Amino acid sequence: MSTLPASTHPRGGLYFEDFEVGATLRHRLTRTVTQMDNMLFSNMTLNPQPLHIDAHFCATETEWGKPLMNSLFTLGLMIGISVNDTTVGTTIGNLGMTETRFPAPLFEGDTVSVTTEVVAKRESRSRPEAGIVEFVHRAYKQDGTLVAECRRQAMMRKRPAAEA
Template identity: 75%
Template sequence: MPGLYFEEFEVGHIFEHSLRRTVTEMDNMLFSNMTLNPQPLHIDKHFCETQTEWGQPLMNSLFTLGLMIGISVNDTTVGTTIANLGMTDVKFPHPLFQGDTVHVTSEVILKRESRSRPDAGIIEFEHKAFNQHDALVAICRRQAFMKKKEA
């Protein structure tokens, strides 16, 4: 697995993830429908054109959050994470629209040994997602419970 173990992370390191993804109307519709979210801001183009300041549908923010973290996984935690412990300080400072292309960075903010498990540690990431114009569309802190290398 390409994920890093606890010992391999360095506080202050910023990952510039190479994966990018253009988001689509289908992504928005599927995610909103799968999560039973009937918000017209995501699924009703006519409503958005006539009733909102945006003039077009916004991507579902939980889809954006999941995509941002998902893009980071291959470079950081795939196969070496035990669990996500939480996400905090989630913000969406600029809208993400259908047709935008997302790219992501992840900074290692904190690293500490587990108090309960000698085979694990906690890494805190700050993930940032940007559109193709480098506008910040999402940011969050995520705490990941990570495996240590076997002795």
């Protein structure tokens, strides 16, 4: 797995120039998800779906037998885990996410790990101080099963002229 260079940004994020197409990073940070994560996220987003919050419903009326982690929580966690190693302090803004999928379920007690692959980059046409980087983020549970994946485009700061 190819790596990305060490950050020179005070917060730890990488600049546009630091990203190389084809580089893949396995993030060191992992997280075991809990029932409380599911309940808090579902309540914060006003999502009453029993598939996420009702253990009895899941045990008696679903093929899973237990609550599924909310897929948008999984997506947010996957992106969040990637931030410390890649974009903290250097992202101007997210431009979009495509090809988002959840090929396998995630449950309370599963531990999530994440990889980020740099699949494209280009100069910004409208902002000379920025470039656009396209990432593919993948989340896995402890047995290596892929549970989430998305393609994300972010506008990234270029290295300040004093550092170039």
